[in-house]
Amino acid sequence: MTAASGNAGDQGRRMRPCPICSKLSTQADYPFCSDRCAKIDLHRWMVEGYSIPAVETDDVDDEAEGGEDR
Numbered sequence: 001m002t003a004a005s006g007n008a009g010d011q012g013r014r015m016r017p018c019p020i021c022s023k024l025s026t027q028a029d030y031p032f033c034s035d036r037c038a039k040i041d042l043h044r045w046m047v048e049g050y051s052i053p054a055v056e057t058d059d060v061d062d063e064a065e066g067g068e069d070r
């Protein structure tokens with residue numbers, strides 16, 4: 001039983017897979033594998049951030065149900 005789990009990494013941080021493409025992340029673009037994926041993630045955040053409805057459905061018709069949009 002060892003208290004420290006995992007291997008004593010060569011680097012301080014654990015390498016995580018890139019959330020965009022699941023490749024190993026690099027220190028330069030952590031937690032992404034590249035600047036490109038970092039931008040993709042940032043773009044996603046912006047798009048999703050804008051699309052988050054600020055509770056606009058206060059008195060919407062029931063006809064809206066049946067769609068897959070949330």
Ligand SMILES: [Zn+2]
Nearest residue numbers: 018021033037
């Ligand atoms: Zn990536």
